[in-house]
Amino acid sequence: MDDGRLNSLTGEFVEPIREQVFRSQRFGELVRHARVLFLLAGLLNALFLFSDWRFEGQMHFFEAIYARGAVIAVSLACAAVVARAMSFRAVQRIIIVWQWITAVGVAVLVQSRSDIALFVVLLLPAIYYLVVPVSFRWSVASGVLCSLLMLVGYLGVPPQSDTALGLALAVLMLNAALILVLVRNNRQSRLEWVATQDQKAAREVLSQSERLLERTFMAVPIPLLITELESGRILRYNAAGVSYFGGEPHEFGIQSVWQIYADLGARRVFLERLIRDGSVTNFETKIRLGNGELRSVLVAATFIEIDSEACLVSGVIDITDRLAAEQKIRYAASHDALTGLTNRAAFQAQLDATIREARTRPGAIFLLLVDLDGLKDVNDTLGHAAGDALLVETARRLERLAGERAVVARLGGDEFVILLRGAISLEEAQALSQAIIADFRHPLVYQDRSLSTKASIGLAACPNADYAPGELMKDADLALYAAKQEGRNRAVLYAPAMRRAMNERISLNRSLANAVAGNEITPYYQPKVSLITGQLMGFEALMRWKRSTTQVLQPQSFLTAFEDPELALLMGDTMLRQVARDVRKWLDQGYPVGRVAVNLSPAQFTHRDLANQILELLAAERVTPSHFDVEITETVFLGRNSDFVAPILGQLHSAGMNLALDDFGTGYAALTHLKQLPIDTIKIDRSFVQDTESDSFDAAIVCTVIELGKNLGMCVVAEGVETVGQARFLRERGCEVAQGFLYARPMPAAATAEFLARETRDTAAARVCDLWGR
Incomplete structure (x- = not known):
């Protein structure tokens, strides 16, 4: 124990506050000690008072009686007053007054030099040093004062003793020894007090730890169990454990924790791991609750010792719901x-x-x-x-x-x-x-x-x-x-041929993408002529792939490319942009261009913003939509994005572009489309026109389509007209416009410009004369 806190000269605490605490904690004992001392002093002096009567008539008799009476009176008075003292200092003052008055009275008594006078001279200072509970300085002061008064009282009355010097030296040595004893007693009492305080603090910490552990044990929200290792007997449950298992174990006949394991094999593995590692964490198993319900849990356990008995403290975490949720997540993921x-x-x-x-x-x-x-x-x-x-x-x-x-x-x-x-x-x-x-x-x-x-x-x-x-x-x-x-x-x-065809499509699409970037996609124009006046009515812009200076491919060679929406839109934009530039150029040259028809593929309609893109492109090239027709086939209504077709065509028609239904009669639901869309022109497919002069069935179809167009107020254009006879047949049946090799093959922009330059009233009249056979 560290005693550096004690003064080596006095045995008291160096720190005044600590000394004050020591005294205040022993204050009650101090008061009891003082009262006992005062009462005992009064009682002894009263007994000695009766003994003093035997000296009646002798010298100093009355001085002794008065001195003894004073000591008795002071002792009893101090015993009464000290009971009401409220502090160490107050008690100490009372004790010091009693000491000094008693010392004077006893000094008077020892003048008699009776048989016990010398004994009292030596005893009273010892009592002051060792029995009277005051501070070190007052103990020393009172002891020294008492010793001096005893020597004066004993040696101050003649005759002088031969041993006076020896007695004085003896008293001096006695004081020195008593001071050492006093220091030792002070030190010992304070060390004992410190030890007692440390023990109290340790006990309090232990008590607080036990209370905290108990509160924690009961408040932990997961089930905790304390069990004996060998028997598995359940010693304690916390509140969560009682709630989780549905009550106390004995209510369900459960005496051992091993009884709640649903799988004996899992219990054996648990014990083996526990003995091997000293503890177990995250041990997954199934247990049975009090109502018989099976639950999946994670168990953690470690050894503890209770009364020299090996025990286990175990925690249980229910993972039944978590496992079910994980199962649902795994199911949802797969x-x-x-x-x-x-x-x-x-x-x-x-x-x-x-x-x-x-x-x-x-x-x-x-x-x-x-x-x-x-x-x-x-x-x-x-x-x-x-x-x-x-x-x-x-x-x-x-x-x-x-x-x-x-x-x-x-x-x-x-x-x-x-x-x-x-x-x-x-x-x-x-x-x-x-x-x-x-x-x-x-x-x-x-x-x-x-x-x-x-x-x-x-x-x-x-x-x-x-x-x-x-x-x-x-x-x-x-x-x-x-x-x-x-x-x-x-x-x-x-079949392997399908993969080859796919690779060919991929290669074709790649080549076409490069062709667009290299300006190899170009329009060819075929004129449309009025069968009534012979005048030029416009052109149809037909896509061509100018793969080399000598090879020009028609769309039939790369039709599969139009199934790719992005590539179809890219080729369509390139085509329309070039057509718009050509039209702008011809208009600037003053040529009677008429309306130029452009074709839109089904894949282009996958872009909801197609109409805006077309109109913005025309505006960028400074041509108005009224110079253009949009040609579509019935296949645009059969794709996955058929819902976009009607709004896109409606927007283009509102902007001034005419709508033409191409290859009429070869599709599925043409009449429905004529009713639902603002169609301006019907184009009769060349497959019906070719044999009108020799095949009555084709001729009947052509006549029916022409009549239908006239009744609906639509313009009818016949494609694939190659002979004058075909043209005459169409004109006689009411067809207004023809297109085909009879008038011109599809030609590039430069040849088209030359064709426009040759277009005059005479050429129109010559066409009419040819129809009339003149």
């Missing part, structure tokens, strides 16, 4: 939310694993890529709820038809895929494809309405175990593309 089928990412992983497995376990692998035709129409007419119902029904049908041997997945939108694996032949895969096609002919009933849909299927077989999954998907996609190109509602088996 399944389509609408249909419940495997989604694209999970299917791709499964396909990869299936092909890897085929390297060690040979077997056939087939992919059926199924595209649902007509989903957009259902969404547009009946709403997306109906479309969702159709998708769910499609998933149900595919699972039923494919059976447990297959994996059915939804890739997204209206695309599904079926993976067939194992002992299955190509014939069986094809039979499944046809079964799907046949089943989908049966409509789905949704809210008393029949939803009719069809399916297109691309079928691909994995040729070998080293084939890449992505390549197999690409094969099925190419087969699906072929099924759609052939008219949909059918299944097509992949």
